[in-house]
Amino acid sequence: MIDVADELGIPCYLFFASPAAFLGFMLHLPTLNTQLGKLTPEFDESETELAIPSFSNPVPRKVLPSFFLKRNGDDGYSWFLRHARRYRETKGIVVNTFQELEPFPLNSFSSSDIPPVHPVGPLLDHVGPAEWLSNRSQREMITAWLDQQPTSSVVFLCFGSMGSLSVAQLREIALGLERTGLRGLMEGDGEVRERVKEMSEKSRMALMADGSSNVCLEHLIEELMAEI
Numbered sequence: 001m002i003d004v005a006d007e008l009g010i011p012c013y014l015f016f017a018s019p020a021a022f023l024g025f026m027l028h029l030p031t032l033n034t035q036l037g038k039l040t041p042e043f044d045e046s047e048t049e050l051a052i053p054s055f056s057n058p059v060p061r062k063v064l065p066s067f068f069l070k071r072n073g074d075d076g077y078s079w080f081l082r083h084a085r086r087y088r089e090t091k092g093i094v095v096n097t098f099q100e101l102e103p104f105p106l107n108s109f110s111s112s113d114i115p116p117v118h119p120v121g122p123l124l125d126h127v128g129p130a131e132w133l134s135n136r137s138q139r140e141m142i143t144a145w146l147d148q149q150p151t152s153s154v155v156f157l158c159f160g161s162m163g164s165l166s167v168a169q170l171r172e173i174a175l176g177l178e179r180t181g182l183r184g185l186m187e188g189d190g191e192v193r194e195r196v197k198e199m200s201e202k203s204r205m206a207l208m209a210d211g212s213s214n215v216c217l218e219h220l221i222e223e224l225m226a227e228i
Helices: 002-008 020-036 077-089 103-107 128-132 136-147 167-180 191-206 212-227
Strands: 013-016 092-095 117-119
Touching: 020 077, 020 092, 020 103, 020 117, 092 212, 117 212, 191 212
Parallel strands: 013 092, 092 117
Antiparallel strands: none
């Protein structure tokens, strides 16, 4: 679509639905690719930590996305690398996040060769569930079951759209959850609950008239209007 926009003389903006930290990783991916070259068995087994501008601390190689760990076998790596390189060809990048949630990665986008990044989130989908789970009776059954559970007694695990776990891995996760006693993690006014409440309030304020996301959205609109 960037090529089409260029051909028509239309400014092309990218909407990035993932966190700003991962956007920073994608923007840095071509540099990592040049620095590291092809993976070697020694590197694959090492405890090497990589410096990524959008992360406040060095990142252990083993926690990087699976496509990066399988570069020699490709597994989609070349696709990610191609798109990462083209991100810089856009007029700007709109991200579903807000300044108070990800200050470090958003402040890291200061390089002159990175398009302006506009954090305008949180953008919420209020009609999505009906689309995600088209079977209404099944959706109602799940909702009814959740309503019957004690407060703060349910843990939701999300492994992403590409998550794939073996039976053994699922058993280990279940065992780990049982041993950590997560049922009590969000009870009462504990530290985790307070942090969630605090961030919820910050996300609400970000969308107010003088909030960070609203200000960014206004700047984005002004930028778009200037292109007309």
